[in-house]
Amino acid sequence: MQPKLTLLTDDIIKRILDEAHQLLLKPGVKVNNDEARELLAAAGAQVDSETNVVHIPEQIVRKALEFAPREFYLYDADGNPTVKYGGDAVQFDPGSSGIAMLNPETLEHDTTETQHLLKLIKVAEQLPQYEAQSTAVICHDVPQQIQDSYRLYLALLYSKKPIVTGAFTNKTVTEMIDMLAIVAGSKQASREKPRAIFDVCPAPPLIWSNFASGNLIALARAGIPAEIVSVPLAGAAAPVTLLGAVTQHTAECLAGITIHQLAKAGSPVVWGGAACIFDMKKGATPMGAVETAMLDCSYAQVAKSLNMPTHTYLGATDSKLVDAQAGLESGITAMIGALSGINMISGSGMLDFLSCHSAEKLVIDAEGIAMAKRMIEGVQLHTETLATGFYDADINFKGGDFLKQKITMKLFRKEQHLPSNVIDRNSMRDWKNAGSLDTFKRAKLIVDELLASYSRPQLGEAKETALHVFMLDLAQKAGMDALPVLEEMANA
Amino acid sequence: MSEELYKQMAQSIIEGEKEVAIELAQKSIELNMHPLDTITKGFVVGVNYIGDQFGAGEAFLPELVMAGEAMKAAVAVLEPELLKLGEAREVMGRVVLATVEGDIHEIGKTLVGTMLSASGFEVTDLGVDQPADKIIGKALEIDAQIIGMSALLTTTMVRQREVIEELDKEGLRPRIKVMVGGAPITKDWAEKIKADGTAEDAVGAVQLAKKLVGKE
Numbered sequence: 001m002q003p004k005l006t007l008l009t010d011d012i013i014k015r016i017l018d019e020a021h022q023l024l025l026k027p028g029v030k031v032n033n034d035e036a037r038e039l040l041a042a043a044g045a046q047v048d049s050e051t052n053v054v055h056i057p058e059q060i061v062r063k064a065l066e067f068a069p070r071e072f073y074l075y076d077a078d079g080n081p082t083v084k085y086g087g088d089a090v091q092f093d094p095g096s097s098g099i100a101m102l103n104p105e106t107l108e109h110d111t112t113e114t115q116h117l118l119k120l121i122k123v124a125e126q127l128p129q130y131e132a133q134s135t136a137v138i139c140h141d142v143p144q145q146i147q148d149s150y151r152l153y154l155a156l157l158y159s160k161k162p163i164v165t166g167a168f169t170n171k172t173v174t175e176m177i178d179m180l181a182i183v184a185g186s187k188q189a190s191r192e193k194p195r196a197i198f199d200v201c202p203a204p205p206l207i208w209s210n211f212a213s214g215n216l217i218a219l220a221r222a223g224i225p226a227e228i229v230s231v232p233l234a235g236a237a238a239p240v241t242l243l244g245a246v247t248q249h250t251a252e253c254l255a256g257i258t259i260h261q262l263a264k265a266g267s268p269v270v271w272g273g274a275a276c277i278f279d280m281k282k283g284a285t286p287m288g289a290v291e292t293a294m295l296d297c298s299y300a301q302v303a304k305s306l307n308m309p310t311h312t313y314l315g316a317t318d319s320k321l322v323d324a325q326a327g328l329e330s331g332i333t334a335m336i337g338a339l340s341g342i343n344m345i346s347g348s349g350m351l352d353f354l355s356c357h358s359a360e361k362l363v364i365d366a367e368g369i370a371m372a373k374r375m376i377e378g379v380q381l382h383t384e385t386l387a388t389g390f391y392d393a394d395i396n397f398k399g400g401d402f403l404k405q406k407i408t409m410k411l412f413r414k415e416q417h418l419p420s421n422v423i424d425r426n427s428m429r430d431w432k433n434a435g436s437l438d439t440f441k442r443a444k445l446i447v448d449e450l451l452a453s454y455s456r457p458q459l460g461e462a463k464e465t466a467l468h469v470f471m472l473d474l475a476q477k478a479g480m481d482a483l484p485v486l487e488e489m490a491n492a
Numbered sequence: 493m494s495e496e497l498y499k500q501m502a503q504s505i506i507e508g509e510k511e512v513a514i515e516l517a518q519k520s521i522e523l524n525m526h527p528l529d530t531i532t533k534g535f536v537v538g539v540n541y542i543g544d545q546f547g548a549g550e551a552f553l554p555e556l557v558m559a560g561e562a563m564k565a566a567v568a569v570l571e572p573e574l575l576k577l578g579e580a581r582e583v584m585g586r587v588v589l590a591t592v593e594g595d596i597h598e599i600g601k602t603l604v605g606t607m608l609s610a611s612g613f614e615v616t617d618l619g620v621d622q623p624a625d626k627i628i629g630k631a632l633e634i635d636a637q638i639i640g641m642s643a644l645l646t647t648t649m650v651r652q653r654e655v656i657e658e659l660d661k662e663g664l665r666p667r668i669k670v671m672v673g674g675a676p677i678t679k680d681w682a683e684k685i686k687a688d689g690t691a692e693d694a695v696g697a698v699q700l701a702k703k704l705v706g707k708e
Contacts, residue, residue: 399599404561409508409554421549429678430692 002088002376005339007298013305020250021058028055029206029255033213039262061254064261070307072225072268074132074162075193077457083131083162085270085309088341090376092369093132093164094124094362095316095350096199101137102351102358104444107321109356112137114484117151121158122454123359123447129366134346135165137357143478148172149179153471156183160457164346166199170214175474177222182466191223201229202252204237213259220263227270227311228256233285234295236278242291246298249275271303272311285353287316288329293336300340309343315365316347316354322361322440326351331368338372360443367423374417382411422446456488494525498534505538508558510565517569527570531581535566539610543695556694560606584612585705586636590622592651597644600673603694604640611698624655631668637705643674653685669704673697
């Protein structure tokens, strides 16, 4: 039995959905994209052409929800379904779109470039706790207009895992859809076995921007999964109450799903978000706050009442260093996310309100995730009798009796998560002998090991060349002579 | 033919398959293989492998213990054959193990015993709560080269010193070497009470014991 955390009663969920539908009518949703407004108008919504506010009746939303798939998969480079969206599957990926990376030597937040993204991908590739990669940081060494496509390009070259990505313009989303088709072999192949999912963010309160709406439409038509990342800030860009913010989140998701399904009914879409409270002292958006996790747990319950696949942002911290605050915020929120049965939990590795990444933190967070995953495996019945069967003829009332049992050897790996060396369970003297290292220093050693053991997966020469030519063309149009040199690609 | 069998023997130890190890030992007797070869070229290879894996953090305590138990079982089958041949497996050394007086914790000590036996030592494990005279008496009785003492509590670890002082008083050292172990035991403590050494775990204890009997 998978243990579950629930914060809302069925009655409250009903009221949230009911009030969300009311919000979609009054005040309505601001939709700053012509085509999206046309789709909504054609379906029967009332559009105010001066303000771009659309009033969406409940039956249009209900119809859209009928078509939205309740389950789909992302596939790895070999075509295996390795990420399940739907039900109570729980999976993790590193946070996305950071702009800085913690330098483990200077502890400065360095502006990110190609090398930083590659380091994160190489580390996450080898940590089984991450079922998917993300396009984790922006590469500032390429022009802004190709940064979205370039991040996906690197992820496709350096990883076999499914990829959580996203585009900040309507142009780049199309380029990225083309890129996925190159790797899959064709547009149809990339629709049949999608490798990537795109985060698409409405702006709070109740705004679907031009590019976000445009992304939804493009993705729906291409059949590439979209992940709605609604970000109500409780107390500033959303009501201060958790229930009020969850209701706004519900309305934003429902509006997004409606636009998406009107563009192409049956395309895969996820009920996701990065809900957050608004910090009243610093005006900040604390990802490590417990209320942030409570918002996410709550909206996941709303999604599950509709059987929709789910996503959230948890497992991150607002600390600037990989320190005690980072550990407790990341660990506790990852646990809450897992207990909420959320399909994809993004955010690991991230510091400083989702702006800074750390490879060392990815390694440490992997242990928090492992604990959370062990937790939701629950307490299992492995043996016919609970205990009596263990007390056989060889029991002689000694402490080590059970160490000598075959069943112990058979089951200990199932019952216990065996942590990596980032978790210290040494004796005091062994710990001292190993250099008296703290968590961060131990994580640094593991990052070094992972970078040393990494080997780049092979896409096949034809596809790699096609991908490279495609990217180079975009780069040249953006004014670059050549793409940044990739070490592992020197022979290509 | 025997090469393949040696491999299977090592594998049976690595997998902690006591019954398989016993079967293979019996098969080697039927095939007239020399029991000493069976032990050293077959089973010991497995014990060494799992010990190395444990040291590297790749194997875990249940695997180590099961390997030790499988080894003991295989050797028990082969020993009568050695006696028939008028030979004996080279005994690495004779060891008396005990948890000191006032202390009843012995999981670590039992592991050390298992691994020492698996590595060719003759081990007499007295169990828990053993006073100095009992430990020393047994060591003299079996002509042991090593006494190994464990203590889990800081309040009982001082008893290790009493045993060492008693041995010194009787003039039994350096004839009998002393290894100490247990959660609170440090190298500093071992030196302070003039023990001959301490180790972090059961695999380290085997290495230390080999060193103490000059068979590294």
